[in-house]
Amino acid sequence: MLFKDIQGNNIIKKQLIDSVFNDRVSHSQLLNGKCGSAKLHLALAYAQYLNCSSRLKEDSCGICSSCTKYVSLTHPDLHLIFPVIKSNLSKLSISDNFVDLWRDYILNNPYGSLNGWIDILSSQTNKLATGGIYKEEANVLHKKLAFKNYEAQYRVIIIWMPEKMNLESSNSMLKLLEEPPKGTVFLLVSENLDLLIATIKSRLQTIQVHDFTLEDMINYFPHKAKSEILKVKKLTNSSLGKMITYFQNDIEDDNFLENFTLWMRYVYKVDIINISNWVDKMSQIGKVKQRLFLIYATKMIRECLIINLSSNSLLRVNEEEYKFVTKFASFINEENSIPIFETLELTIKSIDRNAGPKILFFELSLQMIKFLKVKSKFVNK
Ligand SMILES: [Zn+2]
Known part of the structure; x- marks a missing residue:
């Protein structure tokens, strides 16, 4: 994903880009923002930028070998962690077992909500899910990080909704966040900072992502009338993710x-x-x-x-x-x-x-x- 596809958020984009140019990439960062804000999109654009081999001043090139893999979120040095469900099957409750579904969900709408994702998990199992990030996830990550990076300068671990980690998985993840292996960058993307345990929070460099402005929304939907955007903005509590779903479903x-x-x-x-x-x-x-x-x-x-x-x-x-x-x-x-x-x-x-x-x-x-x-x-x- 590219920075230019994200409306507004110019100060944060500059801050992230400068960190790469000044060689001051913090190895554990947290982007926190409300549902429907650009936090995940910013994290993914930043991860792509970190590894782009023909980086431009303001964005990734979009065409190098690394960027092409990032476009489909399939780069081997990009690890995606998000809430999953405990299944009855012998499968481990880890993100790798749900990653294709999650990629589809996020590529269709990078502002997709946690509730929207939980709905998909529920429909997979025909029962109501709450979703969590469990200890197995941290165990698997420990094993993965014991190996060297495949090809990238930076190995990036995105943890979407880290507030869904329980105490056990938080403690296990903490060890990795404290001392990540060389060339590893953690990007946590959260909605409710207060639910993260203090020891995790203290390890992270936090970036607060603000809501999209009305102007950002108008730019995002160039073919919609301002009056319609205003109406849908109100209906969806200003969540761009829900606005996208609204227009995709063409709800009248x-x-x-x-x-x-x-x-x-x-x-x-x-x-x-x-x-x-x-x-x-x-x-x-x-x-x-x-x-x-x-x-x-x-x-x-x-x-x-x-x-x-x-x-x-x-x-x-x-x-x-x-x-x-x-x-x-x-x-x-x-x-x-x-x-x-x-x-x-x-x-x-x-x-x-x-x-x-x-x-x-x-x-x-x-x-x-x-x-x-x-x-x-x-x-x-
Ligand atoms: Zn590139």
């Missing part, structure tokens, strides 16, 4: 409106058969869409409240949504709106924690049946 708000309207109709009629069918469909659309749908549902309930308060100037709906909201608003009042918001928020959190979507959406529907029956204490107008 119109589908959300139709889906939300149907759902509310079933809920109002207490139509359990159709609710079950709806839940089945929702459980198959994947976590990103499930999450976005719930955010959309929250927005629609909020718009109903706004209509009830007769402050139409604050409405943020299109024509179709307006038609729905004016009819549906009579079911939303000061008594039920807060519990609805809370329940939607709790459901989003449960999705983030990989709870089973079928149970979640069914339970949510039952709650909604109850909430919609709550009448306002005050008589309107």
Whole structure:
């Protein structure tokens, strides 16, 4: 991966490039940043730059033998470590056994989230995974590092989400981070610094990676209108990774409106058969869409409240949504709106924690049946 493909982050790029030119490459570095920031992309571009044989002033050449291997993340001196699952099979729970899947995931979206990766692991085993970096990983790495580099000047070990190391693997990894063999560079890429044990943190030179700016996002999606980027930025909590997934899946708000309207109709009629069918469909659309749908549902309930308060100037709906909201608003009042918001928020959190979507959406529907029956204490107008 190349530095030029990363929007913004110019100070960090310069800092990394200067370290190579000044021969001050620290052997244990940590890039920390929120979900959807450029931390992993920066680490991979830096690793490629370290080993490029025709390095340019501001980027790797992109065509030398080392760069070509780095493009597909298959350089023999690039070791990739990331959370994996404990499998029932006799296979060791180490990254090497999942590396093809991870490469595909990251090459498709270098800002991909940990949750997105865990989803892939879960779908591999048909059970819910939490993912971790286990002691076996550190053992295997100890063995690998006992050998000399294959061909590169720098052997690079990327550890993505080191906060998923347990105490045992952290302690085992610590020995390597303290005294890595000559020519070895550790690049840890984390989201939550506080979860790393202090002795590991103290060994690392930390670089804080900031969120992408709106300008960076506009540059990243040159064919999208600014208004659309703003809308999706808000929906995805400013995570570029989720924005990429959103645009790749071409999720339209119109589908959300139709889906939300149907759902509310079933809920109002207490139509359990159709609710079950709806839940089945929702459980198959994947976590990103499930999450976005719930955010959309929250927005629609909020718009109903706004209509009830007769402050139409604050409405943020299109024509179709307006038609729905004016009819549906009579079911939303000061008594039920807060519990609805809370329940939607709790459901989003449960999705983030990989709870089973079928149970979640069914339970949510039952709650909604109850909430919609709550009448306002005050008589309107
Ligand atoms: Zn090169």
